[in-house]
Amino acid sequence: MIKAHRRGKHKIFIGMSPGVGKTYKMLEEGHRLRSEGIDVVIGFLETHNRAETIAKAIGLEVIPRQQIIWESVTLTEMDTDAILKRQPQLALVDELAHTNVPNAEREKRYQDVEILLEAGIDVYSTVNIQHIESLNDTVAKITGVIVRERIPDRILEAADEVIVVDVTPETLQERLRDGKIYAPEKIDQSLNNFFQRRHLIALRELALREIADNIEDNLGDQEQGNSNVEAICNIHERVLVCVSTYPNSLQLLRRGARIAGYMHAQLYVLFANDPDRFLTKEESLHIETCERLCKEFEGTFIRVHGSNPLKAIVDTAKEYGITQIVMGESQKSRWQILLKGSLTQRILRSLKNVDIHIISTSKVGSDGI
Numbered sequence: 001m002i003k004a005h006r007r008g009k010h011k012i013f014i015g016m017s018p019g020v021g022k023t024y025k026m027l028e029e030g031h032r033l034r035s036e037g038i039d040v041v042i043g044f045l046e047t048h049n050r051a052e053t054i055a056k057a058i059g060l061e062v063i064p065r066q067q068i069i070w071e072s073v074t075l076t077e078m079d080t081d082a083i084l085k086r087q088p089q090l091a092l093v094d095e096l097a098h099t100n101v102p103n104a105e106r107e108k109r110y111q112d113v114e115i116l117l118e119a120g121i122d123v124y125s126t127v128n129i130q131h132i133e134s135l136n137d138t139v140a141k142i143t144g145v146i147v148r149e150r151i152p153d154r155i156l157e158a159a160d161e162v163i164v165v166d167v168t169p170e171t172l173q174e175r176l177r178d179g180k181i182y183a184p185e186k187i188d189q190s191l192n193n194f195f196q197r198r199h200l201i202a203l204r205e206l207a208l209r210e211i212a213d214n215i216e217d218n219l220g221d222q223e224q225g226n227s228n229v230e231a232i233c234n235i236h237e238r239v240l241v242c243v244s245t246y247p248n249s250l251q252l253l254r255r256g257a258r259i260a261g262y263m264h265a266q267l268y269v270l271f272a273n274d275p276d277r278f279l280t281k282e283e284s285l286h287i288e289t290c291e292r293l294c295k296e297f298e299g300t301f302i303r304v305h306g307s308n309p310l311k312a313i314v315d316t317a318k319e320y321g322i323t324q325i326v327m328g329e330s331q332k333s334r335w336q337i338l339l340k341g342s343l344t345q346r347i348l349r350s351l352k353n354v355d356i357h358i359i360s361t362s363k364v365g366s367d368g369i
Contacts, residue, residue, distance in 0.1 A: 008117040009160040012096065013126045014211065016203040017194070019172055019181035022126040022165045023047070023094055027056040029124060030092050034060065043091035043116070043123075044078035044109070050180060060092070068103050075101045080112040083121065090122045097131035097149040110151045129207040132156060142202045143194055156210075164211050169200035237265035240322040242313060243290045244271070245283040248328055253290055255359055256326035257297040267299030268320055272312035275305050314350045326357045 011029075013022040023045070034040045042062045047053040063086060066079035077100050083091050093116075098109040106112055113123050130139040133150045140146050156162060167175075175181055176195055241256030243249035253269060260267040271287055273279070279287070287303075294301040300320075304312040317325065325347075347356065 006120050008120050008122045010113070010117055010122070010158070011124045011161040011163065012156065012159045013124065013163050013165050014129060014156075014207060015126075015165045016129055016200060016207040017172065018048075018128065019175050020165050020167050022128075023053050024056055025163070025165050026092055026094070026124050026126055027053070027060065030060055030090070031056075033090060039089040041083065041086060041088040041091055043080075043083050043093045044095070045092070046094045048181075049183075052180065061088075063091075066104075068101050070101050070103050077101060077104050078109060078112055080105070080115055083116060084119055087119075088121060090124065091116055093123055093125045096125040096127040096155070097151045099149050108151070110155050127151060127156075129203060129210060132210065135206065135210065138206065139203070142206070143199045145194060162211055164207055166204065166208070169197050169204065172200055173197065237263040237324060238268060238320060238322045239263065239265045239324045239326060240268045240270055240313075240317060240320070241326045242270050242272075242328075243287070244328075245279065245286055246328070247286070249286070249290055250293060252326065252328045252359055253293055253297075256357075257299065259324065259326060259357065260297075260299070263324070265324065267294070267297055268302060268316070268322065269294040269299055270302045270304065270312065270316050272304050272306060272309045274307050276307055310346065310350075313347065317351050317354060322351075322354060324355050324357065325351075326359060328359055 013026050015022045027042075027045075030040045030042070040060060042057060042060050044065070045053075045057055045062065047057070063079055063082050065076035066082070068075050068077055078093065093109065093113055096110050096113065100107060100109060100112075106115075110125075113125055116123050129135060130143075130145075130147045131150050132153060134153050136147060136150055172181075173191065173195060176187055176190055179187065182190055237260075239256055239260040241253050243253055256269070257267055259265075269290065271290065291301040291303075302316055302320075304316060306312055313325065316322070348354070
């Protein structure tokens with residue numbers, strides 16, 4: 001009986017920098033699965049002479065490296081053909097962004113991993129956040145280091161699971177000082193360059209944010225693929241401020257921007273333009289001022305044409321994944337209509353996992369904004 005072909009599953013362990021424990025965690029998972037009866041091999045392991053990593057690899061089968069001659073020098077790479085011949089259930093492959101030696105069959109290690117996945121072999125691999133292609137410029141601005149070895153974003157996006165191996169910057173610096181990451185002669189140089197605390201804080205935030213985006217994108221894809229699946233959550237906070245032609249909209253917008261700032265959230269500003277109502281020149285200028293202020297706060301201004309404000313709010317909130325809605329309570333505000341009686345409940349029923357902030361006129365003006 002011919003067995004149906006199955007693409008292997010890819011699990012990536014990602015971290016903010018070398019030394020966070022990605023390889024150790026991958027080996028730990030390998031041992032756990034081996035104890036459960038899974039056929040596990042080490043396809044490629046780079047220990048960097050770290051004692052804890054070397055010790056953790058003991059007990060796992062290692063596929064010998066391929067020897068490649070380049071300019072009369074013998075170098076080693078992962079032996080992809082040997083792994084294919086061995087046909088394990090799971091291969092552990094370190095340093096996904098590695099560039100193979102010039103005489104290798106493929107240029108990059110992630111390409112070797114793709115071959116294994118196509119053959120139906122599951123792969124666990126490791127990579128640092130600075131090796132993601134689209135983040136290269138950002139990492140260079142943070143650290144001053146241009147990373148040469150990179151992987152396409154599609155590799156991370158296509159992964160079946162991405163695990164952030166996270167430690168605090170202080171813990172990482174302590175590991176470095178203890179000689180658990182690099183040789184003693186490289187410690188001071190590393191602490192004064194790449195491993196500066198401010199660099200590590202920024203890289204850590206970058207890693208966590210990237211994976212949050214990745215998770216949220218996957219949830220979005222799942223929701224689109226199944227009309228019966230509701231969005232489980234929004235990883236990031238997103239604040240929507242509902243403005244109108246009423247003068248207090250500018251103060252409301254500033255309050256909403258402050259809320260977004262507290263939450264480290266993205267800011268959106270919505271104006272629902274009733275096509276049956278002609279705006280005066282003064283009102284038009286007021287809305288333009290709202291839009292200009294929104295851009296100053298690096299927000300997104302959304303103008304919706306329609307006579308149903310409730311629908312405008314609900315549709316916008318769903319489209320942009322809004323988690324917080326900021327509205328004014330002034331009776332002269334068009335949005336106030338939505339806050340009477342059961343209409344407020346209709347908003348809450350229509351928008352799961354969304355909080356509504358009702359800002360009174362007195363509060364809008366009471367703190368000087």
